[in-house]
Every structure is written in C-alpha cells, then in structure tokens.
Amino acid sequence: MFNVKISLFSHTKELEQKIDMLHDKIIEVAMVFKKAVDVYLKEKRSTDYRKLSKEIKIIEHDADTLRRDIENRLYSQNLIPDFRGNILELVENLDKVINEFDEVAHKFYIEQPEIPEKYYERFKELVSQVCECAENLAMASRAFFYDLSAVRDYSKKVYFLEHESDKTTASLKEGVFASDMELAHKLQLNSFLTEVADIADLAENCIDQLLIYVIKRDI
Amino acid sequence: MDFGYLFFLSSGLFLGWSLGANDAANIFGTAVGTKMVRFNTAAVIASIFIILGAVFGGAGTTETLDTLGSVNTLPGAFMVALAAAVTVYWMSRTGISVSTSQAIVGSIIGWNCYCGESTDVAVFGKIFGTWVLCPLLAAATAVLLYFLLRRFIRYSHVHLLRQDSYVRAGLIITGAVCAYALGANNIANIMGVFVDSSPFSDFKIDNAVYLTHVQILFLLGGMAIATGIVTYSHNVINTVGNNMLKMTPLAALTVVMAQAVVLLLFSSQNLRNFLLSHSLPAFPLVPVSSTQAVIGAILGIGLLKGGRGVNWGIVGRIVVGWVVTPLIALIICFVSLFFLENVFNQAVYQPELEMF
Numbered sequence: 001m002f003n004v005k006i007s008l009f010s011h012t013k014e015l016e017q018k019i020d021m022l023h024d025k026i027i028e029v030a031m032v033f034k035k036a037v038d039v040y041l042k043e044k045r046s047t048d049y050r051k052l053s054k055e056i057k058i059i060e061h062d063a064d065t066l067r068r069d070i071e072n073r074l075y076s077q078n079l080i081p082d083f084r085g086n087i088l089e090l091v092e093n094l095d096k097v098i099n100e101f102d103e104v105a106h107k108f109y110i111e112q113p114e115i116p117e118k119y120y121e122r123f124k125e126l127v128s129q130v131c132e133c134a135e136n137l138a139m140a141s142r143a144f145f146y147d148l149s150a151v152r153d154y155s156k157k158v159y160f161l162e163h164e165s166d167k168t169t170a171s172l173k174e175g176v177f178a179s180d181m182e183l184a185h186k187l188q189l190n191s192f193l194t195e196v197a198d199i200a201d202l203a204e205n206c207i208d209q210l211l212i213y214v215i216k217r218d219i
Numbered sequence: 220m221d222f223g224y225l226f227f228l229s230s231g232l233f234l235g236w237s238l239g240a241n242d243a244a245n246i247f248g249t250a251v252g253t254k255m256v257r258f259n260t261a262a263v264i265a266s267i268f269i270i271l272g273a274v275f276g277g278a279g280t281t282e283t284l285d286t287l288g289s290v291n292t293l294p295g296a297f298m299v300a301l302a303a304a305v306t307v308y309w310m311s312r313t314g315i316s317v318s319t320s321q322a323i324v325g326s327i328i329g330w331n332c333y334c335g336e337s338t339d340v341a342v343f344g345k346i347f348g349t350w351v352l353c354p355l356l357a358a359a360t361a362v363l364l365y366f367l368l369r370r371f372i373r374y375s376h377v378h379l380l381r382q383d384s385y386v387r388a389g390l391i392i393t394g395a396v397c398a399y400a401l402g403a404n405n406i407a408n409i410m411g412v413f414v415d416s417s418p419f420s421d422f423k424i425d426n427a428v429y430l431t432h433v434q435i436l437f438l439l440g441g442m443a444i445a446t447g448i449v450t451y452s453h454n455v456i457n458t459v460g461n462n463m464l465k466m467t468p469l470a471a472l473t474v475v476m477a478q479a480v481v482l483l484l485f486s487s488q489n490l491r492n493f494l495l496s497h498s499l500p501a502f503p504l505v506p507v508s509s510t511q512a513v514i515g516a517i518l519g520i521g522l523l524k525g526g527r528g529v530n531w532g533i534v535g536r537i538v539v540g541w542v543v544t545p546l547i548a549l550i551i552c553f554v555s556l557f558f559l560e561n562v563f564n565q566a567v568y569q570p571e572l573e574m575f
Contacts, residue, residue: 012380012381012383012384015380016378016380016381019380078254079380079383080379080380080383081253081254081255081468082253082254082467082468083379144379145378145379145380146376146377146378146379147376148373149373217467
C-alpha cells in the first residue's frame with residue numbers, strides 16, 4: 001500500500017560534484033577564450049586558434065550535459081524542493097554564459113574580422129574584463145551553495161567589471177565609428193564588440209538573480 | 220470479551236481517529252507542506268511511533284486526567300469521549316485546527332457538572348496553565364532553535380544539497396520523536412476515561428512480551444490514531460503546512476523540534492524524575508496540545524522574521540477555537556449525559572461509597 005522511500009544521503013555527493021564541475025567549466029571556458037582571442041589577434045584563424053575554438057566547443061558541450069544531468073537529478077530525486085526552481089534557473093543561466101563564449105569564439109572562426117592593430121590593447125582589455133566577470137560569477141554561484149556571505153563580495157566584483165566592460169566597449173565603438181573604415185567593416189566590428197560585451201551582461205543578470213536567491217535563502 | 224464494552228469504547232476510538240486526523244498534521248504538516256517528506260513516509264512513521272509512545276509511555280498523563288474527574292462508569296466514559304470526539308471532528312471540518320486535550324478536559328468538566336462532582340480547581344488550574352504556557356514555551360524554543368540552527372549553517376559552510384539531506388533526516392527523526400511523545404502525552408485524552416472500567420487482563424507471552432491491561436487499552440487507542448492519520452490527515456496537513464505561514468524546510472524542522480521538546484517536557488516521567496533529582500524545575504505531567512505547541516512554534520518563527528508572512532486571520536480563528544473548544548465539549552457532554560441517563564436509561568455516574 002505504501003511506497004515508503006527515504007532517499008537521504010544517496011547521490012547527494014555526486015550532484016554536489018556535478019554542480020562544482022559546472023562552475024569549473026565557466027572558469028575554464030573564460031581562460032581558454034582569453035587565450036583564443038590573444039592567438040587570433042596574433043595569428044588570425046591559425047591551427048592554434050582552431051584548436052582553442054574546438055576546446056571551447058567541447059567545454060560548452062560538457063556543460064550542456066552537466067546542466068541536463070543536474071536538472072534531471074534535482075527533480076527525479078526530489079532534492080531541495082523549495083529552491084529547486086531557482087537552482088534550475090541558475091544552472092540554465094550559467095550555461096547561457098558558456099554558450100555565449102562559444103558563440104563569440106565560433107563567430108571569430110567563421111567571420112574572421114579584421115581588427116586594426118591600434119585597437120588591440122583595448123580589445124584585449126575588454127576580453128580580460130569580460131572573462132574576469134565570468135570567473136567571478138562562477139565564484140559567486142559556487143559560494144551560493146557553500147557560503148552565502150561570500151556571494152555579495154563576488155557580486156560586487158561582477159558589477160564593477162561589467163560597468164568597466166561597458167565603458168571599454170563604448171570607447172572602442174566610438175573609435176571604430178570615428179575611423180575611416182568601410183561602413184560594413186564598422187558594423188561587423190560593432191557586432192563583435194556587442195557580443196563580447198554581452199557575456200558580461202549575461203553574468204550581471206545572473207548575479208541579479210543570485211542575490212535575490214540569497215535573500216530568499218536567508219529568510 | 221464483553222461486546223457491550225467494545226461498543227462503549229467505540230467513542231474513544233472515534234476520538235482517537237479524530238486525533239490522528241487532526242494531530243498528525245502537527246507532527247509532519249510542515250515537513251509534508253515544504254515537500255521535504257512524502258505523505259506516505261510521514262504517515263507510516265507517525266503511526267508506528269504514536270502506537271509505541273501510547274503503549275510504552277502513556278501512563279504519566281493519565282493520572283492527571285484521572286484526578287481532574289474520575290469517570291467511573293462505562294456509559295459515562297463513552298459519552299465523555301464521544302462529546303470530545305464530536306467537538307474535534309466538527310471543529311476540524313470548519314477548518315480550525317483544534318486541541319484534543321482541550322476537548323477532553325471540557326468534556327470531563329461537563330461530566331463533573333452533570334454528576335455534581337466538584338472539579339479539582341488545582342488540577343484544572345494546572346491544565347489551564349499549560350494551555351497558556353505550552354504555546355509560549357513552544358514559541359520561545361522555536362526561536363532559540365531557529366537562531367542556533369541558522370547560525371550553525373552560516374558558519375559550517377555545508378553544501379546546500381548536504382544541508383537539504385540533513386534537514387530531511389532531521390525532520391524524519393524529530394517527527395518520529397514527536398510522534399512518540401504525542402502518543403505518550405495524548406493517549407490519556409483518548410483512553411484515559413476508560414482506564415477505570417477496563418475489562419482487559421494483562422497479556423504475557425513467556426517472558427518476552429508483557430503488556431498490562433492498560434497498555435492493551437492504549438494499544439487499541441494508538442491503532443485508532445494511526446487509522447486517523449492514514450485515512451484523513453492529508454487534508455489537515457495542508458492547513459498547518461502552508462496556510463498559516465510559508466516556511467522554509469529549516470523553519471519546518473525548527474517547528475517540529477520545538478514541538479518535540481515541549482511534548483517531552485510535559486509527558487516524560489523519566490525526564491521529570493531527572494530534572495527533580497537535579498533540583499531543577501520540572502513541568503507537570505499534563506496532556507498538552509500538540510496543536511497549541513505547533514502553532515506557538517510557527518508563530519514564534521513568524522515573529523522572528525518580523526511577523527510579515529503570518530496570516531493573522533487564521534491565527535485569530537485558531538485562538539478563538541482554543542477558547543470555544545472546551546466550552547462546546549462541556550455543553551455537548553452535559554446535554555448528552557442527560558439524554559443518555561434519562562432516555563437510554565444508562566448509569567453515567569456511580570456515587571462513591573462514603574466510609575464511616
């Protein structure tokens with residue numbers, strides 16, 4: 001008559017590891033992306049860039065698998081009933097950040113934009129800000145599971161870096177449109193800059209949600 | 220076996236069923252409401268531990284009820300239990316979470332009034348005092364426990380998933396303790412009035428199993444409670460679990476822990492002896508209301524959070540229920556005893572022989 005099922009500690013550890021691995025993937029993809037942009041600026045679409053772009057694709061694929069697995073386990077094992085929806089949303093948003101890295105890297109590979117040398121430094125600075133932003137998002141999200149008080153610290157960094165990346169993007173766009181390049185070239189670079197900056201925007205949105213979850217958990 | 224006795228006992232069993240339907244929600248309502256424990260799991264655990272508590276720990280509070288009013292005929296006991304059961308059932312159906320303890324005390328006083336027996340004011344005062352003390356104590360315990368648990372979680376840096384598992388295990392273990400304490404504490408409400416007229420004899424299998432005639436009576440009562448839990452408690456669980464205050468699993472655990480502490484303080488003879496032997500203040504062994512304990516605990520947590528999420532409308536109705544329940548039981552019992560004696564010609568009271 002009764003289907004008494006008490007699943008207490010089973011599988012919890014495995015799921016904890018998977019959530020940790022998803023955070024690792026964000027840090028990994030950010031580092032590889034930064035390296036890939038460096039290589040692209042030096043060598044354009046070289047074999048090395050191709051390798052790095054492929055590496056990003058693999059990370060993105062692994063992250064998708066992890067996300068699906070985490071979602072399935074959360075529901076099938078009836079874990080954290082009051083936060084399951086929030087965690088699902090968080091995991092999906094983290095995955096979106098990884099996807100965006102992959103999309104930009106792939107766009108570089110396909111479109112091979114011509115970036116004038118005078119913008120190299122500021123472009124690298126933008127990429128570095130965006131990557132750091134994603135890394136801090138990963139740390140904030142990890143802290144949400146272990147140490148709520150630390151989430152706020154990392155969130156501050158994300159907000160700061162996102163704001164800085166906006167400023168860098170604006171100055172780069174201004175420079176591009178003030179130059180004497182072809183309009184098509186200007187529009188292509190504009191689209192690239194927007195997409196790179198979008199990564200930081202996604203991280204910021206993710207942090208906004210995360211801070212609401214923190215308030216909810218603290219009540 | 221005297222089947223007439225079984226007929227009269229049926230009102231006690233009905234009261235047991237009502238208690239199971241109503242009070243299981245107090246033990247596992249918050250756990251099931253927060254989806255941390257499945258209803259089936261909760262029902263099985265609550266049933267087993269309530270029966271164990273009733274059989275092996277139920278003696279203490281029975282004596283207190285006995286001194287309030289010693290219902291000394293079987294038809295009288297039948298009507299006292301029936302009046303309480305009807306009150307609990309009727310109040311439950313109106314959506315108010317009621318206290319079985321209050322109903323039975325109201326009923327016994329109704330019997331005292333009808334039979335012209337004087338109610339022991341000191342004992343009534345002791346019981347009435349617990350009705351005020353119990354929710355306050357539960358609220359204070361819940362606030363303290365919540366504060367300590369939250370602090371512990373904040374500094375222990377345990378993974379959210381691990382916390383979830385611990386809270387779930389805590390809800391099940393504390394729920395079991397609570398069910399045991401509820402069985403021990405509240406069996407007197409159901410079967411207490413039948414103890415004096417129990418026809419059972421002691422039961423013994425070799426030296427392994429030994430149950431006194433009272434324990435057999437309590438076993439029957441425990442089984443009636445378990446039936447109430449399995450068949451009807453699901454609906455009441457929603458009221459306690461969700462309607463009064465939206466709770467986190469941690470708050471749910473705190474509520475059940477506070478309830479267990481309060482029930483044990485008022486029902487454990489061993490704990491009482493321990494406290495007295497160490498010159499510490501002990502609580503009287505009185506059947507307290509788990510409903511009052513759980514509502515006190517939920518309110519304590521609600522107020523700790525600033526009182527914003529508390530549904531004060533429901534709280535008001537519950538408090539009115541606490542005032543009205545004993546009065547209704549008293550009136551029903553008084554009127555019914557009149558009919559039982561004069562229409563059905565049953566002896567509801569046996570005057571005690573005066574010794575010269």
